[in-house]
Amino acid sequence: MKTVYNHHHGEHAATKEFFRGRLVEAFEVPARADYIHAAIVEARLGELLAPVDHGLAPLQRVHSGAYLRFIEGAHAEWLALGGEGEAFPAVWPVRSLRSDVEPQSFAARMGLYSMDSGTPLTAGSWSAAYWGAQASLTALDLVLAGERAAYCLTRPPGHHAGADFFGGYCFINNAAVAAQAALDAGRERVAILDVDYHHGNGTQAIFYERADVFYASIHGDPQTEYPFFLGHADEHGAGAGLGFNANFPLPSGASNERWFEAFERALVQLNAHAPELLIVSLGVDTYGGDPISHFKLDEPEFRRIGQTLHGLQLPTLFLQEGGYATEAIGRNVLAVLQGFEELV
Ligand code: OKP
Numbered sequence: 001m002k003t004v005y006n007h008h009h010g011e012h013a014a015t016k017e018f019f020r021g022r023l024v025e026a027f028e029v030p031a032r033a034d035y036i037h038a039a040i041v042e043a044r045l046g047e048l049l050a051p052v053d054h055g056l057a058p059l060q061r062v063h064s065g066a067y068l069r070f071i072e073g074a075h076a077e078w079l080a081l082g083g084e085g086e087a088f089p090a091v092w093p094v095r096s097l098r099s100d101v102e103p104q105s106f107a108a109r110m111g112l113y114s115m116d117s118g119t120p121l122t123a124g125s126w127s128a129a130y131w132g133a134q135a136s137l138t139a140l141d142l143v144l145a146g147e148r149a150a151y152c153l154t155r156p157p158g159h160h161a162g163a164d165f166f167g168g169y170c171f172i173n174n175a176a177v178a179a180q181a182a183l184d185a186g187r188e189r190v191a192i193l194d195v196d197y198h199h200g201n202g203t204q205a206i207f208y209e210r211a212d213v214f215y216a217s218i219h220g221d222p223q224t225e226y227p228f229f230l231g232h233a234d235e236h237g238a239g240a241g242l243g244f245n246a247n248f249p250l251p252s253g254a255s256n257e258r259w260f261e262a263f264e265r266a267l268v269q270l271n272a273h274a275p276e277l278l279i280v281s282l283g284v285d286t287y288g289g290d291p292i293s294h295f296k297l298d299e300p301e302f303r304r305i306g307q308t309l310h311g312l313q314l315p316t317l318f319l320q321e322g323g324y325a326t327e328a329i330g331r332n333v334l335a336v337l338q339g340f341e342e343l344v
């Protein structure tokens with residue numbers, strides 16, 4: 001399997017993030033992608049390619065122009081105001097406040113365009129996220145040209161980013177950008193399967209009222225797990241999209257048996273939609289040793305995920321999302337990809 005590697009990922013290098021009201025060492029760090037890169041090279045998974053620049057247009061198909069312009073210039077604005085290091089939002093237009101008028105204040109716009117304070121915005125965030133989307137599009141091109149599968153190795157992740165907000169370490173929703181690009185290239189039915197520990201609220205929201213993209217996610221129950229405010233089992237889609245969204249929340253600490261039970265149920269629904277393309281939001285923070293998540297998967301389970309996905313017989317695009325047990329992340333991702341390729 002070929003990998004498209006976002007060689008700009010290291011430009012997004014936060015040192016700190018907010019956690020329980022305190023600044024702590026960042027979890028979403030460049031070493032994550034470096035470990036995956038090393039594992040892929042060592043295992044000779046396949047060729048590594050650089051992203052081809054597809055420009056802003058495919059990002060604008062998913063994200064608002066105002067949001068993209070803000071993110072691109074935000075860190076420079078922060079510096080011009082005398083800010084140092086990472087910028088964080090601290091005020092949000094929640095219920096009863098207006099989000100239809102864009103204030104002039106930088107602090108206000110940080111809140112308008114975000115969902116949490118846990119996502120440090122750094123000098124290189126835009127570049128890393130932009131090239132991550134380009135890497136996703138380049139990997140999609142491989143699959144559209146006939147490759148059975150491709151892997152996009154990128155960070156920061158994407159699935160929490162909405163049409164006009166960042167959050168959950170995410171700025172550009174790579175899965176949504178790729179799905180929309182596949183539709184724009186003539187595919188009619190795309191499925192996104194999100195196996196990250198966290199619900200992909202951004203991806204769900206972007207396609208919630210649409211019948212051309214089916215979204216299914218297996219994740220920690222939002223009653224106790226981030227992103228808390230979306231990802232419940234009763235969210236089935238709306239309007240034309242009714243029946244095109246399927247959530248499988250599991251309690252924190254759920255056994256592997258329960259995880260695979262939910263996975264199989266998600267695949268039954270996915271197959272029923274007869275997608276022409278499968279996009280996998282591949283988070284491996286479901287690993288038992290993950291520092292911020294609470295499932296128990298390990299290498300054999302990751303290999304089984306890959307094998308099972310291979311059995312769907314669909315052109316498949318793997319996009320990297322979460323996974324914060326840095327030293328184990330390469331091994332875990334490789335297990336999925338090798339399981340898919342049945343190099344076992
Ligand atoms: C991104 B992805 C831990 C608090 C949780 C948000 C988690 C975002 C996960 N410091 N912060 O879905 O892996």
Ligand code: ZN
Nearest residue numbers: 196197198322
């Ligand atoms: Zn996650």
